[in-house]
Amino acid sequence: MSVDVPGEIAGSEVATTGTKRTGAHWLVFLGTAVTVFVLDQISKAWLVSNLKPGETVRVIGDFVRLTFSQNSGALFGLFRDNALVFGIVSLVVVALIVGYHARAGRSLYLSLALGLLLGGALGNLADRLRLGYVVDFVDIGLGTLRFFTFNVGDSAITLAILMLIAAAIFPTLSGVGDRSADG
Helix, strand or coil, rough: CCCEECEEECCECCCCCCCCCCHHHHHHHHHHHHHHHHHHHHHHHHHHHHHHCEEEEEEEEEEEEEEEEEEECCHHCCCCCCHHHHHHHHHHHHHHHHHHHHHHHCCCHHHHHHHHHHHHHHHHHHHHHHHHHHHEEEEECCCCECCCCEEEEHHHHHHHHHHHHHHHHHHHHHCCCCCCCCC
């Protein structure tokens, strides 16, 4: 006869809250990451095969344009020509995301947010390692007042960060911290 002690279930992954991480959580996490990665790489491959670096195509007037940009730096083009350094940092970030997901409590919301984060990080990492720069192409703004050029992976990362901030501010929204929630 064995007794299960909360937080110590033999042979399973257990978060510090004592809730068991299920296969559904891993499916959402990895499925989201793979989907974001594939969409990111397909959109970049299409852009690279149809535009030259610096070339712009208007999509919605001057408000939304596709502009082939080669970002050798970090977020918003900061710290240019450091792709290798950011590639190494990205590998560490990917490991931290996967490790955090493995230890996080039972929340499909959190699995989705971390999957978005992982997929975006992997998409940009693949560019850095393969090309030495990240392909950015979405260019939004009015006239000379433009936002930084970004890509599908960047969009997923931004959405993930917003979801994580929302989860921190409103824990019941995501089921984080609610032991009775299935996510």
